[in-house]
Amino acid sequence: MTSWLAAVPILLVAVVWLLAPGLLLAYGIGLRGIAAWGTAPAAAVAMVSVAAVTGIRWSLLSAGLACLVMAAVFTLLASWLRRRLPARPADHRGVASAALAGLVPALLLGGLTMALGLRRPSQLSQTFDAVFHYNAVAYILDSGNASSMTMNGLGAPGVAERVSGLLGLFYPAAWHDLTSLVVLTTGATIPLATNMMAIAVSLVVWPLSCLLLARQVFGPARAAMAVTGVASIGFTAFPWGFLAFGVLWPNLLALALAPAGLAMVLSICGLAREDAVGRGRAWFLLGVVLVAGFFAETNVDFTIIVLAIFPVAIALTRRARQLRRSRAVTEILIAVVVFVAGWLFVATTPLLAKVRTNPWPAFESPAQAVGQVLLNATTGPNPTPGFNALWVLSAVVLVGIALWRRHPELVGGYAISAGLFVLAAALNRRDTQLLTGYWYNDAYRLGAAITITAVPLAVAGLLHLARWWPRLGLPTAMVALVLLTKGMYVGNHAEALKYRGVDALSGANSEGYLVDARTEAFFERVQPLIPRDAIVAGNPWDGSTLLWTLADRRTLFPHLGTATSPVQWYLAGHLNEAGTDPQVCREATRIGVGYLLIGESTFWPDDHERQRYSGFADPGARPGFRLLAQDGPLKLYRLACQ
Known part of the structure; x- marks a missing residue:
């Protein structure tokens, strides 16, 4: 049985695969500091996934070389465009130090949550979805085929001959590609590598992505950077909920990249404060995030589109004030037509028919669903242990919402995400599925997406409280928040993790077990x-x-x-x-x-x-x-x- 201490090197390997390829690309195209590190996971996921679909025989050497080639190509391209896209200056060292200081307690509290919830690093998840995800990694290791374009069949005899069409056997395989690389690098078992990947995504990728979004929202503010890391691990719905429900490991990876996607949208729309990315790079990097999302769990691209609605609307409104009325009306109409046309396509295409009509029934009243949103206790039809009301953190988020004039793009995204959750949880009819179907009409997934904007709103709320009560000060406010939430709800989150895993002592969970x-x-x-x-x-x-x-x-x-x-x-x-x-x-x-x-x-x-x-x-x-x-x-x- 592997100990937690012995699992640390495997965890570090998972972190390296999630960051190193992307850091090569990010620094190569001129990003520095938080912008580079916050972008790196999305770039790494995109690079590894694209390498896999090229059809190369999957191995450490082939995957590594493919990532190096892609990083080199974009670095050369960036060098050629250097006059138009000069390297972005790094923030003052104190900004990065503040971000790192905020990540330390997040890592400690998150690590404690994982240890209490998983119990042992190689803990097997005995759930319906886990079987596919485990065996997908086994299939990659055995076949040398890591392509998302053939993953859905898992090499079962006769399936490839029976299924036709470009996306007939498509299944987003970024999670499985990366986990297989951890196994190939370390020789770890598949369950152990999977758990280390889950920890790396939850405690490294997600906080870094949130830091990038916070950097674009608040600028190079040390206080905001110091708060964001801890705030990112405080919400049960994400990342902890995706380790309890499903389990939704691919969606965990995908949604962890979404804040980076929203950060690029803010840059493109001119809403970033002292922009650390630059509009030109943001267009390219938004494409990178969308590619990463497509190959991790495609519904995250729809999440980013939804969160982009308010920033785009704000940008168009500001631009309209500077243009002649006829020109402004034309641009707004074009934007509306493009959006509606895109929505009509995804709402009618047979490619998404099975996803759109996934039969998740409504399970509560609209009032109850709204209450769950306000208390950050979004859950599914069978209440999961640990998904309790987060009273203190929710109050801080509400303070941030009350400051909507400062961050209307965040409040708007929060409202749309909350509305989609309410539709899925309380109505879920054929007409509402035209809006919620791209997330399988699943309240769990939609509830988790609320966290993307809830984290920076919590940061805004906490900063406001510290300014409003000067004697308190930000450090004291942070300590008070951690204490009042009992370690950012470590107990809640650990209970959520235990719910779907197998109890190491009894060998069973609420749904029985597959193997003991x-x-x-x-x-x-x-x-x-x-x-x-x-x-x-x-x-x-x-x-x-x-x-x-x-x-x-x-x-x-x-x-x-x-x-x-x-x-x-x-x-x-x-x-x-x-x-x-x-x-x-x-x-x-x-x-x-x-x-x-x-x-x-x-x-x-x-x-x-x-x-x-x-x-x-x-x-x-x-x-x-x-x-x-x-x-x-x-x-x-x-x-x-x-």
């Missing part, structure tokens, strides 16, 4: 009995699908619900008839299925999907199978088809 300690030991025991190139059949709902993640042996059904093929379903219904049905052996031999694994699971025991795999029931003494290993109900059979 005995199953993990059995997987380790049977691994040498299974050739590396063999495919193992098994009912994914009995935990057998995690053999790929935990023992590096490929499974016929790599997920509980993803793209499938007729050959998979034929074997799912008939495999235990191998001794009497010749077609079973023909199909199994053709695609490489040579083993049957019988698992033991309590996960979602009443779900009807578990019953679709009658052919994977224990064959017992039936002909066509030879028992290789057993531990109680856990069994491994070899098909005797020769």
